[in-house]
Amino acid sequence: MSDPLLNAVAGDSPARPSFALDSTYRTRAAELDAADPLAHVRERFLLPAGVIYLDGNSLGALPAAVPEALNDAVHRQWGTDLIRSWNANGWWEAPTRIGDTIGTLVGAAPGQVVCGDSTSVQIFNAVAGALRLRPGRTVVLADPDSFPTDLYLTESVADLLGAKVRRVPVAELPAALRAEGDAVAAIAYNHVDYRSGALRDLRGLTAAAHDAGALTIWDLCHSAGALPVDLDANDVDIAVGCSYKYLSGGPGAPAFIYVAARHIAGFAPALTGWHGHANPFGMEAGYAPAPGIERARIGTPPLLSMLALEAALGAYEGVDMRAVRTKSLALTDLFIECVGALGLETLTPAEHALRGSQVAVRHSEPHAVMSALIDRGVIGDVRPPDVLRFGFNPLYVGYADVVESVRILGDILETGAYKDARYAVRATVT
Numbered sequence: 209m210s211d212p213l214l215n216a217v218a219g220d221s222p223a224r225p226s227f228a229l230d231s232t233y234r235t236r237a238a239e240l241d242a243a244d245p246l247a248h249v250r251e252r253f254l255l256p257a258g259v260i261y262l263d264g265n266s267l268g269a270l271p272a273a274v275p276e277a278l279n280d281a282v283h284r285q286w287g288t289d290l291i292r293s294w295n296a297n298g299w300w301e302a303p304t305r306i307g308d309t310i311g312t313l314v315g316a317a318p319g320q321v322v323c324g325d326s327t328s329v330q331i332f333n334a335v336a337g338a339l340r341l342r343p344g345r346t347v348v349l350a351d352p353d354s355f356p357t358d359l360y361l362t363e364s365v366a367d368l369l370g371a372k373v374r375r376v377p378v379a380e381l382p383a384a385l386r387a388e389g390d391a392v393a394a395i396a397y398n399h400v401d402y403r404s405g406a407l408r409d410l411r412g413l414t415a416a417a418h419d420a421g422a423l424t425i426w427d428l429c430h431s432a433g434a435l436p437v438d439l440d441a442n443d444v445d446i447a448v449g450c451s452y453k454y455l456s457g458g459p460g461a462p463a464f465i466y467v468a469a470r471h472i473a474g475f476a477p478a479l480t481g482w483h484g485h486a487n488p489f490g491m492e493a494g495y496a497p498a499p500g501i502e503r504a505r506i507g508t509p510p511l512l513s514m515l516a517l518e519a520a521l522g523a524y525e526g527v528d529m530r531a532v533r534t535k536s537l538a539l540t541d542l543f544i545e546c547v548g549a550l551g552l553e554t555l556t557p558a559e560h561a562l563r564g565s566q567v568a569v570r571h572s573e574p575h576a577v578m579s580a581l582i583d584r585g586v587i588g589d590v591r592p593p594d595v596l597r598f599g600f601n602p603l604y605v606g607y608a609d610v611v612e613s614v615r616i617l618g619d620i621l622e623t624g625a626y627k628d629a630r631y632a633v634r635a636t637v638t
């Protein structure tokens with residue numbers, strides 16, 4: 209089929225750069241889709257027709273099993289079984305049951321993950337727990353490029369517990385650990401940089417922290433469900449993550465915390481809620497932590513969101529995280545190549561070992577370009593000052609989506625469509 213843009217001859221006007229893609233990209237994409245072992249998984253999601261969804265790194269698409277699960281949770285469990293659901297429908301155990309399921313996706317054996325609250329809350333508990341596990345050490349090294357909430361919470365907890373946070377760029381972290389390791393209680397880093405999509409060396413940095421006697425707190429928001437994390441195998445101490453991005457748990461879905469089995473007995477949460485008590489229905493006046501990972505529970509969890517998340521996680525049934533990683537790299541390779549062919553600059557590392565599952569493209573007018581893209585059915589997002597962010601969830605994004613999204617991007621740039629006045633207005637959420 210002939211496509212005027214795909215087949216465009218470079219430059220109608222010689223002065224204007226061409227943003228058109230060669231038609232061979234579409235052929236290649238069709239071949240890759242035909243050979244994709246994960247292609248069938250897309251049917252497990254309800255995506256609207258005409259939308260290419262490249263924002264699953266911000267809010268995952270709706271898994272097909274969720275509406276029915278929520279219907280059951282509301283009508284049968286809440287409406288009919290009422291309070292009996294805590295026992296009869298497994299509500300009480302949901303945080304650890306769902307935690308264990310998340311554990312299978314991030315390489316954690318059962319009994320080390322609790323699901324609940326927000327990532328921000330879990331970061332608070334994680335940092336406090338790490339500081340208490342390393343008494344006498346008063347420094348937390350944190351990534352200046354972290355998602356802001358990580359820094360806000362880490363500094364707040366450090367302040368409360370009389371510790372200090374030093375912001376150390378990830379490239380300087382090994383040297384900082386060698387220089388002042390004795391004082392460092394923990395390092396707190398994002399596994400994948402939310403802006404550039406750079407993947408950090410979780411194994412190497414964890415080992416470097418351990419050499420200095422420090423613990424690791426990894427934020428897995430942009431890696432859980434997108435690539436193998438292998439928490440146990442990599443000897444990670446503590447990790448947190450959200451479930452509304454790649455895990456597709458839904459808006460405001462509960463986060464999770466991982467505490468390695470070897471630390472659980474000494475993990476003293478700062479947020480000592482009654483659900484983490486050793487005997488919650490004893491209604492005792494004093495706090496005593498549960499012996500297991502249950503001590504990382506806080507208060508009554510948002511059950512409707514939890515049950516939606518549990519149904520969403522069913523989309524990973526039979527899916528090998530290594531196959532997800534292979535496809536993620538192939539999708540982002542193709543996207544990087546296509547945007548490169550348009551002459552655009554990407555911030556995301558080309559090297560596979562350094563790349564998560566998103567690609568950041570630089571443009572001086574990202575808001576306008578993204579608004580124009582969204583109008584044409586390609587949904588990504590924007591991060592200041594100049595980043596167009598595109599996330600690739602291999603469970604529902606295909607290779608043809610990649611080529612088509614870049615074709616539309618090229619068209620918007622070529623025609624200057626993004627300069628239309630209506631794209632100058634910025635939405636609250638970008």
Ligand SMILES: Cc1ncc(COP(=O)(O)O)c(C=O)c1O
Binds near residue numbers: 329358398427429430
């Ligand atoms: C790395 C990272 N940490 C934390 C958060 C947000 O935390 P919360 O779920 O508490 O809003 C985000 C949100 O995008 C994130 O990217």
